[in-house]
Amino acid sequence: MSIELVHATRGNLVESIYRGDIAVVNAEGDLLYKAGDPDKLTFIRSSAKPIQALPVLESGAVDHFGIEESEYAIFCASHNGELEHTQTVQSILTKIGLDESYLQCGFHPPVYRPAADELVRKGIKPFEIHSNCSGKHSGMLTLTKHKGWPLENYTDLEHPVQQSMLSAMAKCAHIDESEIEIGIDGCGVPVHGLTVFQMARAWANFTNPVHLEKSMANAAKRVAKAMFKYPSKVAGTDRFCTALLEAGKGAWVNKSGAQGVYCFGLIDKNIGIALKIEDGNGKAASSAMVEVLDQLGLLNDKQKVDLDKFQNPKLKNHRKDIIGELKPVFNLEKVL
Numbered sequence: 568m569s570i571e572l573v574h575a576t577r578g579n580l581v582e583s584i585y586r587g588d589i590a591v592v593n594a595e596g597d598l599l600y601k602a603g604d605p606d607k608l609t610f611i612r613s614s615a616k617p618i619q620a621l622p623v624l625e626s627g628a629v630d631h632f633g634i635e636e637s638e639y640a641i642f643c644a645s646h647n648g649e650l651e652h653t654q655t656v657q658s659i660l661t662k663i664g665l666d667e668s669y670l671q672c673g674f675h676p677p678v679y680r681p682a683a684d685e686l687v688r689k690g691i692k693p694f695e696i697h698s699n700c701s702g703k704h705s706g707m708l709t710l711t712k713h714k715g716w717p718l719e720n721y722t723d724l725e726h727p728v729q730q731s732m733l734s735a736m737a738k739c740a741h742i743d744e745s746e747i748e749i750g751i752d753g754c755g756v757p758v759h760g761l762t763v764f765q766m767a768r769a770w771a772n773f774t775n776p777v778h779l780e781k782s783m784a785n786a787a788k789r790v791a792k793a794m795f796k797y798p799s800k801v802a803g804t805d806r807f808c809t810a811l812l813e814a815g816k817g818a819w820v821n822k823s824g825a826q827g828v829y830c831f832g833l834i835d836k837n838i839g840i841a842l843k844i845e846d847g848n849g850k851a852a853s854s855a856m857v858e859v860l861d862q863l864g865l866l867n868d869k870q871k872v873d874l875d876k877f878q879n880p881k882l883k884n885h886r887k888d889i890i891g892e893l894k895p896v897f898n899l900e901k902v903l
Contacts, residue, residue: 568603569587570587571896572587572602572851573585573844578890587843587855589842590764590841591838592838593838600901605764608748609761610760610828613824615758616703617790617820618735619707619736620639620703622786623642624639624785624790625782632659632663633662636792637800641801643703645678645823646701647678648803649804651803657696663708665712670705671695672701672703673755674697700752711726738780739769739770739779740769747760766830767830768839771838775837798813802823813873817834829842831856880892
């Protein structure tokens with residue numbers, strides 16, 4: 568059963584309560600710590616992106632097309648739609664001989680408000696390249712083009728590119744593909760349903776890939792390195808994912824998912840962490856994740872200071888008065 572993880576206060580009262588579930592797992596499948604129900608089944612959403620990038624690198628596609636480390640980091644992104652993001656996606660598409668018309672991620676205004684405002688000022692309507700998932704889709708197209716697979720239906724579950732990503736997720740989570748529930752993500756591709764425990768184990772294997780086949784393990788190391796070397800490509804200005812990657816300085820990688828999912832893995836340290844906020848609140852997920860890292864003793868004093876605005880963000884009204892805050896209220900339960 569989900570437990571209370573984060574409270575939102577207003578004045579002296581708790582105004583809102585965010586319940587959820589947490590699992591801390593190693594690559595062998597040992598549950599180390601928990602809060603709530605580690606067996607809660609949900610969709611991993613965009614926390615899957617780094618694992619979905621593995622088949623792209625494993626295939627040799629990025630090397631074949633000359634896609635640089637600073638570029639393929641965006642395969643893992645839920646990006647802001649800032650200029651560095653759209654230019655990176657455009658560069659990848661150019662290198663594989665395609666244009667924006669091949670992206671099938673749908674579109675929305677840039678997540679980063681100044682970038683969205685800039686489009687309005689210029690009279691430009693947002694299109695697929697501004698989607699926060701266009702980086703992931705450029706990766707899917709890179710693999711599809713390299714393999715000579717059909718481009719027009721790369722988002723279909725039956726398409727080889729989606730089957731290869733389903734296989735990668737199953738291998739990292741150490742489960743059979745048939746155990747993975749399938750839905751459709753916000754950008755139109757299949758999304759994987761896993762327990763919070765399975766998500767954490769998948770991330771433990773992604774960041775400590777000693778149990779993966781050599782080619783996939785090498786791909787995992789390259790993807791993780793790209794993420795922590797180029798954190799702004801993974802999210803962008805004022806985003807928790809980027810701030811947490813920057814704070815880690817190569818010790819870990821992390822990725823948010825929609826609807827209150829967050830995943831994290833220590834590089835070569837055999838720990839994966841996953842959490843789900845029951846009602847899908849993203850700020851509560853960020854708050855809870857920093858609290859997990861704090862309770863596990865993974866943060867030094869500087870990191871605690873740098874991440875405090877995400878762990879205990881102040882809540883403000885329309886006049887910018889501070890009227891409350893988010894506060895984690897859980898204690899991890901040690902299992903092993």
